Amino acid sequence: MKRKVIQYMILAIYFLSPLPIAFISLKGLNFSLAAPAFIGIVSYTWLLSELITAARPKFIEKYFSLDKFHRFHGIMAIVALALGLMHKEWASFAWGEFEFSTVFGDFAIMLFLLLTVLSVFFMTNWLGKIKIIKIVKDTVGNFFFSKYSVMKFLHNFNIVAIIALSVHVITIAYLVRGDMTLTMMYALYFTVSLSFYVYHKLIRPVLLKKNMYTITDVVNENDQIVSLTLAAENGRLFDYKAGQFIYLRVLDENYSFEEHPFSLTSAPENPHALSVSIKNSGDYTHIIQRIKAGTKVTVEGPYGGLGQPLEDIQNTDKSLVLFAGGVGITPMLGILESLRKKNAKNKTLLVWSLRNENELVYATELASFQKELPNFTFIPFYSTQNGYLDAEKTEAICESAAVPYAISEFVLCGPKGFMHTIESTLVSKNVPKQKIHFESFGL
Ligand SMILES: Cc1cc2nc3c(=O)[nH]c(=O)nc-3n(C[C@H](O)[C@H](O)[C@H](O)COP(=O)(O)OP(=O)(O)OC[C@H]3O[C@@H](n4cnc5c(N)ncnc54)[C@H](O)[C@@H]3O)c2cc1C
Numbered sequence: 546m547k548r549k550v551i552q553y554m555i556l557a558i559y560f561l562s563p564l565p566i567a568f569i570s571l572k573g574l575n576f577s578l579a580a581p582a583f584i585g586i587v588s589y590t591w592l593l594s595e596l597i598t599a600a601r602p603k604f605i606e607k608y609f610s611l612d613k614f615h616r617f618h619g620i621m622a623i624v625a626l627a628l629g630l631m632h633k634e635w636a637s638f639a640w641g642e643f644e645f646s647t648v649f650g651d652f653a654i655m656l657f658l659l660l661t662v663l664s665v666f667f668m669t670n671w672l673g674k675i676k677i678i679k680i681v682k683d684t685v686g687n688f689f690f691s692k693y694s695v696m697k698f699l700h701n702f703n704i705v706a707i708i709a710l711s712v713h714v715i716t717i718a719y720l721v722r723g724d725m726t727l728t729m730m731y732a733l734y735f736t737v738s739l740s741f742y743v744y745h746k747l748i749r750p751v752l753l754k755k756n757m758y759t760i761t762d763v764v765n766e767n768d769q770i771v772s773l774t775l776a777a778e779n780g781r782l783f784d785y786k787a788g789q790f791i792y793l794r795v796l797d798e799n800y801s802f803e804e805h806p807f808s809l810t811s812a813p814e815n816p817h818a819l820s821v822s823i824k825n826s827g828d829y830t831h832i833i834q835r836i837k838a839g840t841k842v843t844v845e846g847p848y849g850g851l852g853q854p855l856e857d858i859q860n861t862d863k864s865l866v867l868f869a870g871g872v873g874i875t876p877m878l879g880i881l882e883s884l885r886k887k888n889a890k891n892k893t894l895l896v897w898s899l900r901n902e903n904e905l906v907y908a909t910e911l912a913s914f915q916k917e918l919p920n921f922t923f924i925p926f927y928s929t930q931n932g933y934l935d936a937e938k939t940e941a942i943c944e945s946a947a948v949p950y951a952i953s954e955f956v957l958c959g960p961k962g963f964m965h966t967i968e969s970t971l972v973s974k975n976v977p978k979q980k981i982h983f984e985s986f987g988l
Pocket of ligand 1: 806809829831984
C-alpha cells in the first residue's frame with residue numbers, strides 16, 4: 546500500500562478514536578448533556594493517545610519522520626488540553642458541580658497546565674523558540690531555563706495527570722452513569738495506552754540491556770567531535786537503512802540515564818559494527834567527548850526516513866544531492882558509505898556548509914568517497930568566508946556541479962534556516978517536495 550494512504554489511515558484512526566466511546570456514552574442524551582461530554586471524551590482519548598506517540602512505536606514512526614511525529618505529539622497535547630479545559634467549564638455550567646468525581650479531573654487539568662507551562666520554558670527546541678517565550682527566557686536567564694534534561698524529567702509527571710484523568714472518567718461512568726460497558730471502554734483505552742508507555746519506559750530499557758553494545762573505538766576528530774564504533778555483544782546488529790538514526794544510552798554512572806538521538810555514520814552493508822559521530826552541543830555531548838573504549842551502551846532504533854532517497858536511486862541513473870550543515874553531515878556519511886559499498890555509479894554531490902576549514906574533519910572518509918565513487922563531487926562551503934548559503938549561492942553551486950534537478954533526490958540535514966533556504970531554492974527550480982528529504986536534529 547502506498548505510504549501516503551497508510552499515513553492518512555493512521556491519522557484517521559487517531560482522529561476518530563473518540564467515536565466508539567462517544568457512541569456508547571452519548572446515546573439518548575440531549576444536546577446540553579451530550580455536547581460537553583463529547584468534548585471531554587475527545588480530550589480524554591487524544592490525551593491517552595499521547596502515551597502511545599510518546600512511546601514512538603516503530604510501526605507508526607516508519608510512515609512519518611520522528612521529527613513530524615514529535616511535533617504532532619506536542620500540538621495535539623495542547624489541543625487536547627484546551628478541549629479538556631473547555632469540557633470542564635462547559636460541564637460545570639451545564640450540569641452544575643459533582644463534588645465527588647471532578648476532584649480527579651480538576652487535579653489532572655491543573656497538573657497538565659502546570660507541566661505544559663514549565664515544559665515550554667525548559668524546551669530548547671521549536672516551541673521554546675516562539676518569540677514571546679524567548680523574550681521571557683532571555684529576561685530571566687537561559688541558564689535557569691532551556692535545559693532539555695529538566696524538560697524531559699518534568700514531562701514524566703504527565704503520567705500522574707493521565708492516571709487522575711482516567712480515575713475521573715471511570716468513576717463517572719461507573720458511579721454516576723452506572724454504565725458498565727462505558728466503564729469497560731474507558732478502562733480498555735487506558736490499559737492499551739498505558740501498556741505502550743510502560744513498555745517504552747520500563748520494559749524496553751531492560752530488553753535493550755539483553756543486547757548491549759560496547760564502544761570498540763573512539764576517534765576524536767577534533768576537540769568538538771568524537772566518532773564512536775559500537776559492536777553488539779551478541780554479534781547481531783539490527784536492520785537499518787543508511788542515514789537513519791538511533792537512540793544511544795551510555796551505561797555509566799557519570800552519564801544521565803537519558804537516551805540521546807544520533808545518526809548512524811555506518812552503512813548497513815557493514816555487518817560488524819555501527820558508528821556515530823557526536824558534536825559537543827551541551828552537557829551530555831560535552832562529557833561524551835572523553836568517553837573511553839570499552840564503555841557499554843544500549844542502542845535503540847532505527848528511526849528516520851533518510852533511507853528512502855537511497856532506495857529511490859538504486860539501480861537507476863538518478864542523482865543524489867546531499868546538503869549538510871555542520872554536524873548534519875553525519876547521516877550523509879552513512880549514505881555515502883552505503884553507496885561506496887554498493888559500488889554505485891550514480892552521480893552524487895555533497896555540499897557541506899561549515900564555518901571554516903578547521904571544521905573540515907572526516908578526511909579519510911571523504912578521500913575514500915572521492916577515490917571509490919566514480920561520479921562523486923564534494924563541495925565544502927565556508928560561511929565565515931562566503932556568508933550563509935542563500936538562494937543565489939545554492940543555485941550557483943548546483944549549476945557548477947551540473948545538478949540534473951529533474952532526476953535528482955535531495956537530502957538536507959542542518960540548522961532549520963539552512964534547510965529552509967535550500968528547500969525553497971529547490972522548489973523554485975520545480976523540484977517536487979516529495980524529492981526533498983529532511984532530518985531535523987532538534988526534536
Ligand atoms: C534525529 C536526530 C539525529 C541526530 N544526530 C546527531 C548526530 O549524528 N551527531 C550529533 O552530534 N548530534 C546529533 N543530534 C543532536 C543530538 O541529539 C543533541 O545535540 C544532543 O542530544 C544534545 O544533548 P546535550 O545534553 O549535549 O545538549 P542540550 O544542551 O541538552 O541540548 C542541545 C540541543 O539538543 C537537543 N536535545 C538534547 N537532548 C536531546 C534528546 N534526548 N533528544 C532530542 N534532542 C535533544 C535539545 O533540544 C537542544 O536543541 C541528532 C538529533 C536528532 C533529533
